[in-house]
Amino acid sequence: xxxxxxxFSPGPEEPPRRRGRQRYVEKDGRCNVQQGNVRETYRYLTxxxxxxxxxxxxxxxxxxxxxxxxTWLFFGAIWWLIAYGRGDLEHLEDTAWTPCVNNLNGFVxxxxxxxxxxxxxGYGHRVITDQCPEGIVLLLLQAILGSMVNAFMVGCMxxxxxxxxxxxxxxxxxxxxxxxxxxxxxxxxxxxxxxxSSHIVEASIRAKLIRSRQTLExxxxxxxxxxxxxxxxxxxxxxxxxxxxxxxxxxxAASPFWEASRRALERDDFEIVVILEGMVEATGMTCQxxxxxxxxxxxxxxxxxxxxxxxxxxxxxxxxxxxxxFEVPTPSCSARELAEAAARLDAHLYWSIPSRLDEKVEExxxxxxxxxxxxxxxxxNGCLPPPENESKV
Numbered sequence: 001x002x003x004x005x006x007x008f009s010p011g012p013e014e015p016p017r018r019r020g021r022q023r024y025v026e027k028d029g030r031c032n033v034q035q036g037n038v039r040e041t042y043r044y045l046t047x048x049x050x051x052x053x054x055x056x057x058x059x060x061x062x063x064x065x066x067x068x069x070x071t072w073l074f075f076g077a078i079w080w081l082i083a084y085g086r087g088d089l090e091h092l093e094d095t096a097w098t099p100c101v102n103n104l105n106g107f108v109x110x111x112x113x114x115x116x117x118x119x120x121x122g123y124g125h126r127v128i129t130d131q132c133p134e135g136i137v138l139l140l141l142q143a144i145l146g147s148m149v150n151a152f153m154v155g156c157m158x159x160x161x162x163x164x165x166x167x168x169x170x171x172x173x174x175x176x177x178x179x180x181x182x183x184x185x186x187x188x189x190x191x192x193x194x195x196x197s198s199h200i201v202e203a204s205i206r207a208k209l210i211r212s213r214q215t216l217e218x219x220x221x222x223x224x225x226x227x228x229x230x231x232x233x234x235x236x237x238x239x240x241x242x243x244x245x246x247x248x249x250x251x252x253a254a255s256p257f258w259e260a261s262r263r264a265l266e267r268d269d270f271e272i273v274v275i276l277e278g279m280v281e282a283t284g285m286t287c288q289x290x291x292x293x294x295x296x297x298x299x300x301x302x303x304x305x306x307x308x309x310x311x312x313x314x315x316x317x318x319x320x321x322x323x324x325x326f327e328v329p330t331p332s333c334s335a336r337e338l339a340e341a342a343a344r345l346d347a348h349l350y351w352s353i354p355s356r357l358d359e360k361v362e363e364x365x366x367x368x369x370x371x372x373x374x375x376x377x378x379x380x381n382g383c384l385p386p387p388e389n390e391s392k393v
Contacts, residue, residue: 021269021271021294021295023271023292023294024210024223024271024273024292025271025273025290025291025292026292027173027175027291027292028169028291029168029288029289029290029291031290049152049155049156052156053156053159053160053163057160060156060157060160063153064153064156064157067149067152067153068118068149068153071118071145071146071149072111072114072115072118073111073114075114075117075118075138075142076107076110076111076112076113076114076115077107077110078138079100079101079104079110079113079114079135079138080104080106080107080110080111082100082132082134082135082138083099083100083101083104083110086099086100086132088100088101088104089105089106092105098129098131099129099132100128100129100131100132100134100135101113101126101127101128101129101132101135102125102126102127102128102129103125103126103127104126109126112126113126114142117139117142117143117146118142118143118146118149118150119146120143162283162285163285164280164283164285164286164287164288167196167280167287168287168288168289168290170194170195170196171192171193171194171195171200171276171287171289172192172193172194172195172319172322173190173191173192173274173276173289173291174190174191174192174304174322174323175297175323176190176293176297176298176299176302176323176325177189177190177272177293177297177298177299178190178298178299178300178302178303178304178325179251179262179265179298179299179300179301179302179330180300180301180302180303180328180330181328181330181331182248182250184342185250185251185252185335185338186250186251186330186331186335186338187248187249187250187251188228188248188249188251188257188272188298189246189247189248189249189303189304190246190247190274190293191244191245191246191247191304191322192205192239192241192244192245192247192274192276193241193243193244193245193307193317193319193322194241194242195319198280198281198282199241199242199281200241200276200278200279200280200281200287201278201279201280201281202238202278202279203238203239203240203241203276203277203278204237204238204239204276204277204278205230205237205239205247205274205275205276205277206227206230206237206274206275206277207227207228207230207247207249207272207273207274207275208225208226208227208228208272208273208274208275209225209226209227209228209256209270209271209272210223210224210225210270210271210272210273210292211223211224211226211256211268211269211270211271212224212269226256228249228255228256228272229249229250229254229255230247230248230249231248236248239276239278241278243307243308243315243317244307244308244317244319244322246304247274251335252335253336255335257334257335258334258335258336259334259335259336260334260335261332261333261334261337262300262301262332262333263332264334265295265298265300266295266300268295269295270294270295271292271293271294272292272293272298273290273291273292274290274291274292274293275288275289275290276288276289276290277289299325300330300332301327301328301329301330301332302325302326302327302328303325303326303327303328304324304325305321305324305325305326306321307319307321307322
């Protein structure tokens with residue numbers, strides 16, 4: 001019993017150890033991985049649309065401006081060359097001369113006509129004539145290519161603007177994860193919440209344990225990923241994220257923390273990555289929010305403060321207490337030791353109760369005499385009758 005009681009004792013407090021571990025995923029969800037020595041850079045050009053969407057905003061705006069400016073200059077130079085080759089620039093004052101483009105008297109005019117053609121503005125001052133077949137072909141070519149450039153660049157900007165990355169900024173995770181008892185079992189828990197009134201549809205949660213390991217053959221696997229069950233088998237990983245929820249990982253025999261006690265956990269080196277996915281209700285686009293917890297950010301023996309209160313006709317969420325925790329009595333042993341202690345305690349109660357009933361019945365039988373009503377009482381109490389040699393005495 002002393003060992004069983006010791007398993008539930010919180011044990012001496014130890015200050016958390018500071019670590020210099022590099023994060024695999026930052027707290028804001030950015031993956032701290034850079035691609036190096038990529039020689040097949042042509043693969044980025046094969047998917048040019050995604051490459052432009054993934055660029056930073058300043059580079060995207062630069063490509064957006066250059067795409068239009070270069071096409072205007074390119075076709076403007078061709079219009080000027082056509083006018084120069086046909087001699088239109090030498091017959092500007094000749095009213096009997098039919099130029100390719102009316103009122104095109106220089107490169108600036110050709111550049112403006114290129115803008116008017118590609119953007120379909122058409123101010124009416126510069127107009128192509130029917131005496132210039134090469135100009136008609138160029139007009140058709142610029143109209144087609146201009147529409148393609150316009151669709152491509154506007155599509156890139158639209159996709160970049162409507163990306164749900166900013167929506168993930170309003171999905172918040174608790175700054176710490178906690179380990180405490182829930183229904184008599186050790187659980188690793190963290191909290192998620194949505195700051196917007198428009199909800200995430202079909203929200204689901206996942207958790208990964210990132211820890212280096214070595215195989216039996218001696219192979220070292222850096223940043224090995226292990227799933228942490230957060231209710232996939234029971235469907236609890238499907239969230240109705242209207243108010244903040246506490247996500248629980250039960251530390252059972254299938255958990256990688258099954259044999260981790262409080263002290264062992266503080267000396268361990270790992271990272272827990274949590275991933276929240278769902279569709280944005282307003283746009284229908286898929287959104288993903290990520291965060292992570294290092295060893296120093298896992299609080300043993302803590303529980304989250306409640307943030308939900310019932311007001312007059314509605315529920316109110318106090319996000320000022322979203323990250324707050326408080327200490328609760330929690331055993332410092334591992335979940336395996338806790339389960340073994342509980343099993344020993346149950347076994348002790350199972351065997352001690354019948355034995356005490358037998359002793360009580362034997363005392364009553366010795367005082368009142370064997371047989372008769374005493375024997376009936378022992379059978380009614382669930383005890384076996386005494387042996388035959390004792391009953392004949």
